[in-house]
Amino acid sequence: MGKIFFYIVLAVVLVSGLLFAPEQSGLQIHPMEQFEVKSLFGGHVGMFSVTNVTLWMALTIVATIALLVLSTSRRAIVPSRAQSIAELAYGFIYKMVEDVAGKDAIKFFPYIMTLFIFIVVANFLGLLPMSFSTTSHIAVTAILAALVFITVTVVGFVKNGAGFLGLFWVSSAPMALRPILAIIELISYFVRPVSHSIRLAGNIMAGHAVLKVFAGFAGALGLFSFLPIFAITAVYALEVLVAFIQAYVFTILTCVYLKDALHPSH
Template identity: 80%
Template sequence: MGKIFFWIMVALAVVSGFLFAPEHAGLVIHPMDQFEVKPLFGKGEIGTFTITNVTMWMALSVVATIALLVLSTSKRATIPSRAQSIAELAYGFVYKMVEDVAGKDAIKFFPYIMTLFMFIVTANFLGLIPASFTTTSHIAVTAVLAMLVFLTVTIVGFVKNGAGFLGLFWVSSAPLPLRPILAIIELISYFVRPVSHSIRLAGNVMAGHAVLKVFAGFAAASAIIAPVSIFAITAVYALELLVAFIQAYVFTILTCVYLKDALHPSH
């Protein structure tokens, strides 16, 4: 299994060297070009309803998620297939995360959190396919996901606790003179949550893909440093597989932490 994984990584590295090669001789590398949003059909300006490469790869992420969670588990075999095993592991992993971090009363939000996790992790992994497009590298996508989480937990906080939700910003354990100052700091940090939540995911994914293209450009531009570059690409690919999962995990566990604050706001 280890050998198969190694040769898959090498093959991806070589393919990337061809796909990301500079158009002209020399070290003219544009690592950010891969994140350009383009119309899927024809050319011209992108409007509100224009189908783009982002649209297509987001749709593929949804289809892949449905295929994994619905189609692979439809038979519910006693001896599960690999796809069913992955789906069951993902279900159990996210369920335990929600229960452990946010509490048992947060289980009713499990479908929403599970959907977030599966969409992000699937989009991240699809983005590692050569010549694909990583939708989670765009702040426009991650910001929407983060804002949905922010609005959800805020609404839940006020609906469940009413004005008591404001206790989240009042640090009762601190000395009385410091409480108003800490309340302002807590309030600012609360509204900064969707910014950090979205930038963390998009920034890490974008940085990894940019590094991949730089090394791929080196490999294609110079035969002397090509072996070193291919080795570096293989190592970065392995790291990016780990990052793809970790960033989905971080986004999801932060969602659980924010949900816990909404359900139990008192310090």
């Protein structure tokens, strides 16, 4: 049965390639157009414009509320699929915070859980056809990373006072190297929000750009469009994995930074 379905799909692709083969030669692929911010009501994009970014961030919030609030409101003994996903996510992130940052970091669990769910839902929504991936924009990920950086820094000074500066002083190193290492540690600390944000946005943007390129090949090759379609299928499966992994990496780095704030000594 599976082979029959495969051959049917292949035949449809070949026929469509013959019927809708492009009349013009050459490839017209613009993979970065999908990241363009556009106003939903036309006109110039300004500070208060309702854009495609606004729409898909709102949908991300609605989907997050539906997953974590509505699906768990009944708290059924035999959970539904949505409730099971919410409970698995809750246990997964709770264990991560406890293992990485320590038990005294559990008070920050709601914040970290919110970060993870928002990013993973936004990543998965960005994989839908005709959607917009908000986490591919550095403006979005930079705000998330900046909030983590500010939160961790404030917590570090509030909890430890001047002792938080011990994070930059490598007491186990020789005395002559400690000032140099302190400068390196200080620079790396302020680079954190940059790498934190670029890592997420860069990976999501790169994956979507690759999908767009292969889709352009499929539209331009006509009869042989089935070749890039196979590649699209493989890349799309990889992007599903990347969507979760990047949310996981962003979250676990947040836990690592929080651990440094709560226990700053080297």
